[in-house]
Amino acid sequence: MHNLHPGLILILSGLISFVIPHKSVRNWAALAGAIIAMAAMILLGGGGMEYGFTPSLTFELLAVDRLSKTFGLIFCVIGVIAAIYSMDTGSRGEKCAAQIYTGSSLGVVFAGDWISLICFWEVMAVASWYLVLAGGTHQARRASYRYLAMHFFGGNLLLAGVIWICSQGSFEVSLLTDSFSGGYWLILLGFAVNGAIPPLHTWVADAYPESTPSGTVYMGSYTTKVAVYALIRVFAGTEEFVLIGGIMAVLAACMALVENDLRRLLSYHIISQLGMMIAALGTGSHVGIDGASLHAAYNILYKGVLLMAAGVVITATGKRKISELGGLAKKMPLTAVCFLFASLAIAGMPFLNGFASKALIMESLREYPIGYWLVMLAGVGTWLSITLKINYFVFFGKTSKEVICGKTPVHMQAAMAIGAILCILTGVFPNIGYSLTPFSSMVHLFSIDHILEYVGLFIGATVPFVMLLPMMAPHDMLSLDFDWAYRRLIPKALVWLSKLICRVFDCSQVFFDRTVLVCRHVALHPLRALSNVQDLKDMKENEDAGAFEGEMPVGIFMLTFLSFCIVAFLVIAILEQ
Numbered sequence: 001m002h003n004l005h006p007g008l009i010l011i012l013s014g015l016i017s018f019v020i021p022h023k024s025v026r027n028w029a030a031l032a033g034a035i036i037a038m039a040a041m042i043l044l045g046g047g048g049m050e051y052g053f054t055p056s057l058t059f060e061l062l063a064v065d066r067l068s069k070t071f072g073l074i075f076c077v078i079g080v081i082a083a084i085y086s087m088d089t090g091s092r093g094e095k096c097a098a099q100i101y102t103g104s105s106l107g108v109v110f111a112g113d114w115i116s117l118i119c120f121w122e123v124m125a126v127a128s129w130y131l132v133l134a135g136g137t138h139q140a141r142r143a144s145y146r147y148l149a150m151h152f153f154g155g156n157l158l159l160a161g162v163i164w165i166c167s168q169g170s171f172e173v174s175l176l177t178d179s180f181s182g183g184y185w186l187i188l189l190g191f192a193v194n195g196a197i198p199p200l201h202t203w204v205a206d207a208y209p210e211s212t213p214s215g216t217v218y219m220g221s222y223t224t225k226v227a228v229y230a231l232i233r234v235f236a237g238t239e240e241f242v243l244i245g246g247i248m249a250v251l252a253a254c255m256a257l258v259e260n261d262l263r264r265l266l267s268y269h270i271i272s273q274l275g276m277m278i279a280a281l282g283t284g285s286h287v288g289i290d291g292a293s294l295h296a297a298y299n300i301l302y303k304g305v306l307l308m309a310a311g312v313v314i315t316a317t318g319k320r321k322i323s324e325l326g327g328l329a330k331k332m333p334l335t336a337v338c339f340l341f342a343s344l345a346i347a348g349m350p351f352l353n354g355f356a357s358k359a360l361i362m363e364s365l366r367e368y369p370i371g372y373w374l375v376m377l378a379g380v381g382t383w384l385s386i387t388l389k390i391n392y393f394v395f396f397g398k399t400s401k402e403v404i405c406g407k408t409p410v411h412m413q414a415a416m417a418i419g420a421i422l423c424i425l426t427g428v429f430p431n432i433g434y435s436l437t438p439f440s441s442m443v444h445l446f447s448i449d450h451i452l453e454y455v456g457l458f459i460g461a462t463v464p465f466v467m468l469l470p471m472m473a474p475h476d477m478l479s480l481d482f483d484w485a486y487r488r489l490i491p492k493a494l495v496w497l498s499k500l501i502c503r504v505f506d507c508s509q510v511f512f513d514r515t516v517l518v519c520r521h522v523a524l525h526p527l528r529a530l531s532n533v534q535d536l537k538d539m540k541e542n543e544d545a546g547a548f549e550g551e552m553p554v555g556i557f558m559l560t561f562l563s564f565c566i567v568a569f570l571v572i573a574i575l576e577q
Contacts, residue, residue: 006037007106014099034083038076063112066438074297085415086214094134101127105222125151131215140210147207158190195227202483209263213311237284245279246374253381260474280361290437291360298353305342305419322474327399336395338420347383352427
């Protein structure tokens, strides 16, 4: 056992890979860094890593417990898979940013104090911004700056909250549910941005589809899951999250149903799955915390496979709209099979990992009937929009004659297959995951009643899909979300505000110019100013004509003014005695 920080290893690996000139060596170096970080994670002991910044201020960079180990392990696993997936793709900057992004996410998970957390949090935001920018298109550039603005907004809220909390003498990252100070609300809003809690969720579906295929895999794995970790660590047991999470899950699932863009649809399901996690952690129970943690870990796996498969489809066909695809199972059988298993896992099909983690969530919500049925309804939406809609219209339905498939890189297929196999193994042997959760909660997973409940639910949802198949076909249309209000109202508000500022500035500039003119006239002509103040227009004309030459210097006036002040001070002092 040792105390090597896996996050710092990855950040160093990213910096090293950036300076390596040869592409193939750089790719292998990035993969090696990810593997070393995972080995360090597996061998990580229970100690810590502290840095004394001042005698009274110590940063705890490595605080290890079962919760941080759960998230740290899955972050390292997907880091290796994503490094394999991106072996022969991506620029030098993208490779570096991906490694630093992974490392800073681990830095947040293991941060024991607020200052370390906010530092890694901001590094994570900047590194992930570059992954969106690396998409290289005009849409990617625009989305990247919207993404950066949103995360700087959330980061500044979090920073203000951290300053508030630290000013009260509390530097340790711990539960804040007993305190409802301003710092509590600022930190909650900062976490809510990264957690994509509506109406602060639109950046996910806006930015993720514009990144590169490998960049999307990284982004779908870290930012939002780090937020889930932070919410568990700081706000577990906030019961309002049960209802918020349930509504969030249903809302995002409904948005996904009408979406035509492949990666944008999957992005909405990231939000929907986050809602299930947030509902579970809101219960504050051991089962709820374990359910949220395990669902986050398994979501990284099956969502990673879904995003990798989508990236393979886009790479091979050059198309990203579902309405332009079809019948790809014949041309891309491995991709179709991997996507099928991952889509069944995200819906909660028995004997796959999503079934194991969702069982904990549903068990924790039994005392919250509204949250329970909202999460159940969101599961039906997941089955309809991913398991049925994408599989049928992209892979197993009618073949589109317009689709021409290019060659798929072997490293992409290998990474996708590894992820799919892990989804199956952790579903068939659920105790693997249950033993790694913070409280090792377990449920009777493979009872006949439990299996039939889910199978019956899926069959019931499939029947209307088949009956209404023409209506379920994707359409090339623009789906509007809360960002419509942002993009419409905020620019208008900024224009109005800028006009107001300009008008105020113009008025203040006139007032300032006149004030300076009067002050200058009084400084140069103090005696004349006392006897007769000239018109401002005359002062301006005299100034332009140089009429102030030979008059009392400013220095003499200042000395005179100073002497008056001294005399006044002495008089006041004498009167007080």
